[in-house]
């Protein structure tokens with residue numbers, strides 16, 4: 368178990384981590400999500416005693432990292448897969464780690480086998496692909512057979528096979544009763560891997576919830592409608608007490624509406640429809656909505672519907688105000 372209590376880190380003017388309090392529990396994968404610059408890596412470094420908190424506390428199974436007698440046997444981490452000696456072979460890299468931490472040589476063979484690097488164990492790490500480097504980093508994290516594992520953006524840059532492998536490994540480690548804490552800025556990936564979610568933005572806690580609850584609360588279902596007579600359609604909808612919102616591309620969206628109901632209403636008012644489709648908002652969109660206020664850098668064009676479009680009435684349509692999330696590059 369990892370417990371954070373008011374954990375705070377300030378770099379000069381920058382408050383990178385702002386009074387974070389949450390607990391990472393065993394037996395499940397906890398996803399640690401936040402947009403770029405949210406403070407994920409800084410938090411993880413403090414958990415591992417690599418950065419000193421400005422305030423607050425973090426405990427690993429009740430102890431400070433510095434107080435752990437054999438840290439690799441408590442907690443294994445992959446922070447930066449490139450942070451290893453490239454001139455050493457995979458085997459020697461792990462052997463050095465093992466020897467300096469009182470771990471038997473036999474364990475090196477075991478972890479090489481677990482991550483599928485036995486065949487290239489004598490090759491120098493600098494010749495490794497990104498995926499092989501990640502596997503070697505994970506082998507290092509597993510070396511002490513720790514109860515707690517921490518991975519910072521482990522799937523970054525990996526191909527689908529590598530991503531699938533890491534996802535399966537994390538789930539199996541959690542199923543063995545270990546505490547698995549993994550950071551990502553991809554909600555879609557976490558939705559497939561994590562049982563619990565901790566979301567931060569600009570160093571602050573935004574959500575601490577089970578994945579199931581997050582999905583339940585954020586799976587927005589709506590009906591998307593396109594018509595060559597949008598004003599008549601808006602009149603018909605508002606006459607029936609239905610609120611429509613206009614998406615960035617000019618289509619109308621009705622939250623929780625029934626397509627058959629809207630189709631019949633359009634027919635009664637002789638409004639032609641070019642599209643009438645039930646939609647399910649993605650979790651990625653929900654994540655972006657949650658963190659939109661705290662994103663440091665906004666990309667020029669956000670995904671469709673990522674920002675909640677404004678509610679519109681028939682005579683209040685101002686497309687310029689409807690650019691939504693990511694309409695501009697701006698530093699927050």
Ligand SMILES: Nc1ncnc2c1ncn2[C@@H]1O[C@H](COP(=O)(O)OP(=O)(O)OP(=O)(O)O)[C@@H](O)[C@H]1O
Nearest residue numbers: 378381383401402403404405406407408409410552
């Ligand atoms: N050593 C440092 N000195 C000054 N500022 C720092 C330092 N390390 C991090 N920061 C700042 O603290 C904030 C949080 O950075 P951090 O790397 O922890 O975020 P992150 O969520 O891991 O981001 P990413 O997903 O981009 O890796 C950023 O604004 C970053 O610029």
